[in-house]
Amino acid sequence: MASSSLTLISTSTLISQGAEAKVYKAHLTAAPSEPLVLLKHRFHKGYRHPTLDASLTRTRVAGEARALLKCLRSGVNVPGVRMVDAAEGVLGIDWIDGNSVRKLLPGGAGEEDEATSSEDEEPDPVDLLHEYDISVGVLGQLIGQEIAKMHLADVIHGDLTTSNMMLRHPASFKSRHSTLRTELVLIDFGLSYHSSLVEDKAVDLYVLERAFSSTHPDSEPLFASVLKAYELRMGKEWAAIGRRLDDVRLRGRKRSMVG
Amino acid sequence: MESYQLPQFPAHLSCVHAALYTDVSDADLLRKRLITASTAEGVDGERERDALNFSFIEARLVWLFSITSVNHMRTAVYQALLAASQDSLRTKTVHSEIIWALNPTNNISEAMRRYGVSDTTTALIAVRIAGPEVLATSVEGDMDAVIKGTKASFSALPALTDWAAVKKYHKLGNEAAVRDAKNDLEREHAVVDSIVTSSVAMKSVMA
Numbered sequence: 001m002a003s004s005s006l007t008l009i010s011t012s013t014l015i016s017q018g019a020e021a022k023v024y025k026a027h028l029t030a031a032p033s034e035p036l037v038l039l040k041h042r043f044h045k046g047y048r049h050p051t052l053d054a055s056l057t058r059t060r061v062a063g064e065a066r067a068l069l070k071c072l073r074s075g076v077n078v079p080g081v082r083m084v085d086a087a088e089g090v091l092g093i094d095w096i097d098g099n100s101v102r103k104l105l106p107g108g109a110g111e112e113d114e115a116t117s118s119e120d121e122e123p124d125p126v127d128l129l130h131e132y133d134i135s136v137g138v139l140g141q142l143i144g145q146e147i148a149k150m151h152l153a154d155v156i157h158g159d160l161t162t163s164n165m166m167l168r169h170p171a172s173f174k175s176r177h178s179t180l181r182t183e184l185v186l187i188d189f190g191l192s193y194h195s196s197l198v199e200d201k202a203v204d205l206y207v208l209e210r211a212f213s214s215t216h217p218d219s220e221p222l223f224a225s226v227l228k229a230y231e232l233r234m235g236k237e238w239a240a241i242g243r244r245l246d247d248v249r250l251r252g253r254k255r256s257m258v259g
Numbered sequence: 260m261e262s263y264q265l266p267q268f269p270a271h272l273s274c275v276h277a278a279l280y281t282d283v284s285d286a287d288l289l290r291k292r293l294i295t296a297s298t299a300e301g302v303d304g305e306r307e308r309d310a311l312n313f314s315f316i317e318a319r320l321v322w323l324f325s326i327t328s329v330n331h332m333r334t335a336v337y338q339a340l341l342a343a344s345q346d347s348l349r350t351k352t353v354h355s356e357i358i359w360a361l362n363p364t365n366n367i368s369e370a371m372r373r374y375g376v377s378d379t380t381t382a383l384i385a386v387r388i389a390g391p392e393v394l395a396t397s398v399e400g401d402m403d404a405v406i407k408g409t410k411a412s413f414s415a416l417p418a419l420t421d422w423a424a425v426k427k428y429h430k431l432g433n434e435a436a437v438r439d440a441k442n443d444l445e446r447e448h449a450v451v452d453s454i455v456t457s458s459v460a461m462k463s464v465m466a
Contacts, residue, residue: 004344008267028337029275031263033329062464069461072454075436081457082330083337086464087345153435176446 005088009041020190021089028083028092036095037082040064040190043089057089060190064091067155067189074153077146077185096185097172101139102162104128107216132167132182139167140222142184144229147205150186151241152234156200158191160208162215202244203253205230260402261329261413262395265340271390272340272353276398277332279384279416283408286380292405293376329413331456335360336386338460343388353388360459363429373428382419383408422448429455 012026024039042057071078083092102108106125143165170181212219231238260278339356342348350356350367362370376383385402431437431451440447
């Protein structure tokens with residue numbers, strides 16, 4: 001008997017594929033009001049022993065789902081979990097209608113998906129930001145706040161890049177603020193883990209800083225506003241993390257193995 | 260009553276029928292009947308079990324306000340179907356599995372006590388999992404025959420939900436997300452709903 005999750009995937013639309021998983025857009029049921037979900041399928045890896053493959057897949061699906069729930073409980077904006085099939089390695093989460101921050105900033109468009117850019121002209125990032133009715137400064141603040149909320153819950157994302165942050169499209173989102181028509185959502189907790197160490201939080205920020213400077217030219221002021229909002233939200237925890245961030249900048253992501 | 264299909268599951272699990280009843284007056288009888296049916300032997304027992312082949316979910320604890328919230332029930336149904344199709348049910352039937360999935364702990368009798376029908380229940384949701392050969396109208400007839408109450412639209416639910424109990428069962432009182440939203444009731448309910456729905460979805464990997 002074919003697995004129900006694989007049957008579901010076979011009727012869904014593939015959005016993208018990485019080394020670890022394929023991502024699909026799907027409806028869980030045929031009910032008319034059923035909202036969209038995103039399915040992340042950690043497919044079988046033929047190069048691993050089947051037993052090891054099954055246990056790694058199970059652990060990773062479970063880990064990602066747990067990190068999402070922990071974030072939800074702590075008020076971090078993340079997609080909710082809609083189904084988990086650990087045996088097949090499928091995780092279903094809420095579909096988020098919007099764009100990744102990477103696409104909204106200069107330098108981020110194109111490159112990542114060359115296949116689609118040939119079909120139609122990529123919209124200009126400046127136009128897109130206008131569509132979301134948000135300035136670059138405010139965007140930086142939102143990013144800083146979400147990361148701070150996540151770190152206060154002792155969740156380390158592990159792969160903070162502008163591709164792993166999305167803005168909800170104003171058309172599909174009812175905002176509680178009068179001035180803000182969108183919200184920032186953190187996605188892809190595949191590399192996340194639980195830690196309260198200053199080192200891990202500082203490295204998380206450093207990874208984001210490097211991601212900014214390597215994908216978006218002249219983004220220093222933006223990252224400064226990210227840090228500013230982060231500092232404000234972290235309160236007294238910031239001092240230690242700020243100091244450690246300076247250390248990490250000097251030595252890089254990995255600690256020295258000498259001695 | 261709402262009915263929907265899940266074509267990805269084996270045929271006998273592929274149709275879901277659910278209905279909300281309010282002003283239920285015979286909950287104590289219903290519960291007694293369920294208990295006798297499950298222990299009765301022979302032909303009579305079989306017939307009685309067929310007549311009561313539903314999940315009865317205490318409606319006070321399920322919130323089904325907007326589209327996101329029909330999700331709480333649907334998510335529990337989905338995870339129960341998934342378990343049934345993989346032969347990994349923790350309870351005896353797919354119907355009791357739905358109730359088990361709603362409760363955050365692994366204790367089956369606790370789940371029945373909290374989310375199952377009780378003597379004082381006045382509003383409940385009946386859920387039936389069936390194959391495509393079972394007509395929605397006949398399921399509806401069966402439900403009406405068993406339950407004495409007024410059928411209501413799922414949009415009537417938020418007023419029935421016992422939010423304090425939901426928060427207690429899921430230990431949400433002290434969570435940052437809920438505390439942040441405590442001045443805005445509508446938002447608090449949305450936050451609780453999203454946490455609770457996600458908890459149901461990932462129960463199989465929570466331990």
